[in-house]
Amino acid sequence: MIIDCHGHYTTEPKPFMEYRKAQIAAFEAGGAMPAFPEISDDEIAESVASNQLKALKDRGADMTIFSPRASGMGHHIGDEAVSKTWTRHCNDMIHRVTQLFPDNFVGVCQLPQNPNAPIENAIEELTRCVEELGFVGCNLNPDPTGGMWTGVPLTDRAWYPFFEKMVELEVPAMIHVSGSCNPNFHMTGAHYINADTTAFMQFLQGDLFSDFPDLKLIIPHGGGAVPYHWGRYRGLADMMGKPPLREHVMKNVFFDTCVYHQAGIDCLFKVIDVENILFASEMFGAVKGVDPETGHNFDDTKRYIDALDLSEADRAKVFEGNARRVYPRLDRHLKSRGL
Numbered sequence: 001m002i003i004d005c006h007g008h009y010t011t012e013p014k015p016f017m018e019y020r021k022a023q024i025a026a027f028e029a030g031g032a033m034p035a036f037p038e039i040s041d042d043e044i045a046e047s048v049a050s051n052q053l054k055a056l057k058d059r060g061a062d063m064t065i066f067s068p069r070a071s072g073m074g075h076h077i078g079d080e081a082v083s084k085t086w087t088r089h090c091n092d093m094i095h096r097v098t099q100l101f102p103d104n105f106v107g108v109c110q111l112p113q114n115p116n117a118p119i120e121n122a123i124e125e126l127t128r129c130v131e132e133l134g135f136v137g138c139n140l141n142p143d144p145t146g147g148m149w150t151g152v153p154l155t156d157r158a159w160y161p162f163f164e165k166m167v168e169l170e171v172p173a174m175i176h177v178s179g180s181c182n183p184n185f186h187m188t189g190a191h192y193i194n195a196d197t198t199a200f201m202q203f204l205q206g207d208l209f210s211d212f213p214d215l216k217l218i219i220p221h222g223g224g225a226v227p228y229h230w231g232r233y234r235g236l237a238d239m240m241g242k243p244p245l246r247e248h249v250m251k252n253v254f255f256d257t258c259v260y261h262q263a264g265i266d267c268l269f270k271v272i273d274v275e276n277i278l279f280a281s282e283m284f285g286a287v288k289g290v291d292p293e294t295g296h297n298f299d300d301t302k303r304y305i306d307a308l309d310l311s312e313a314d315r316a317k318v319f320e321g322n323a324r325r326v327y328p329r330l331d332r333h334l335k336s337r338g339l
Helices: 014-029 041-049 052-058 080-100 118-129 156-171 187-205 226-237 260-272 303-308 312-325 329-334
Strands: 003-009 062-066 105-107 138-140 173-175 217-219 253-256
Touching: 003 312, 014 080, 014 156, 041 052, 041 080, 052 062, 062 080, 080 105, 080 118, 080 187, 080 217, 080 226, 118 156, 173 187, 226 260, 260 303, 303 312, 312 329
Parallel strands: 003 062, 062 105, 138 173, 173 217, 217 253
Antiparallel strands: none
């Protein structure tokens, strides 16, 4: 089967996003929080069936590891209480999608992060989503300030309680920022790629995986700038006296294929070992629309993989095997369904 490891619910029913606007407005005005609206299963089913599910089938994939809208996480908006309430609603919506379409979607959770709250406060929601809702991973924001980067690196011990829980629950995290409130950084064109690249450099500088040899982290969007500058990072590791990157970082870190042109995918596969690459499209996310040079959607990334000269064994790893290895709860979920 073909598993897309990076999908977001970006087609939510209108009342859901109206609730979020009302929640933010109430916080800013110092008023009472709004009640969450009634949203029917039919509304949710329609929002997915004619969008993500249709595209998934049309493009030849089978399942999406599905999470809330990344740009909508908004960890820099409001306080911790606002984030907790919003996050719970977002994750409950993902769970409803997975219940309506169990053959095609499995959940990954948003976390109730806030710049002024310790990350261990997010453990309760992670545990709920994994143990009660059947989710197989989480999206972890390395910069909940929204582009201001005032927090500590991912290798700082402040993150350790959360990493300990991830290992205990056997779930990976996709390192994924949310919106940018810094006018210097366009959200999807700069902030996302900055974060991917920054996270990798933090892992290179630190020794996180000596303390957490079983921790698994996915850096999306093809690893940001890393594959293109692989020689730079190899050289920096050597200058810092670190082990080779394949030993120091790449036993625990994986990249996805959310790269929206053939040359970029070609570079990714020439530089990064196939065992570290997971198929993904991020539909519908950062780049929508048809590429005028090819006549196909930019985010139809399966076409780029199909065009590669891969062995059948390596193709199977990218499309399915690596995801099942990185997401052990997904593997068990699929085996329970006879897959």
